[in-house]
Amino acid sequence: MSPAVQIALAVALVVVVFLLLLVLRRDRPRDLVAPDRPAGDGQAEVLRLARAGRTVEAVKVLREQTGLSLLDAKRAVDALAAGGTWSPGPPAPGKGVDxxxxxxxxxxxxxxxxxxxxxxxxxxxxxxxxxxxxxxxxx
Structure with a gap:
């Protein structure tokens, strides 16, 4: 099989998998973030940005609100963008240390x-x- 045919098959496979994932997710209801504490419209803003694909902005807003590390905020935003939920985990550094x-x-x-x-x-x-x-x- 020529390299061009192999590449075409690989691209077709990726497209089919992507479309299959879209179809499977289409009927699944989206979860909303259930805030653990009153946060005004801050969590709604993070959710809106995450679901709109504006990851960098969502991470920035979440970090400003919670004091999370960059990695933890990115993981939370990724979970929200995928239709999942997220709730604040451990306290900000130095707060609540035994x-x-x-x-x-x-x-x-x-x-x-x-x-x-x-x-x-x-x-x-x-x-x-x-x-x-x-x-x-x-x-």
Missing amino acids: EAVRAEAARLLYRGKKIQAIKVVREHTHMSLADAKRYVEGL
């Missing part, structure tokens, strides 16, 4: 073990590496 975790991180930092302190914070919270580093450096 006192025992803070004390252990401070003890390690005092001993000069900054990396171990960051690991402790990350193991007991849902912070990103950058957020945990900023938290430990702020102790």
Whole structure:
């Protein structure tokens, strides 16, 4: 089989799969975001932007509202764009950190073990590496 025929078959297969996915999703009702806390029209705006394919703007608005990391906000927007739901997960960095975790991180930092302190914070919270580093450096 010539390379041109192989490419044409591959493109046709991709188109068929894409159309099949569209048909399967067409009859599925779209979920709405159920806010866990009053957020005015902020979550509605994120949902509208995500469903309109304006991912970058939706991620930006969500990050401003929640303080999520870029990766977590992108995952949430992707879930919304796919017709799923999302609700706020862990608190913003530094908020709601258990006192025992803070004390252990401070003890390690005092001993000069900054990396171990960051690991402790990350193991007991849902912070990103950058957020945990900023938290430990702020102790």
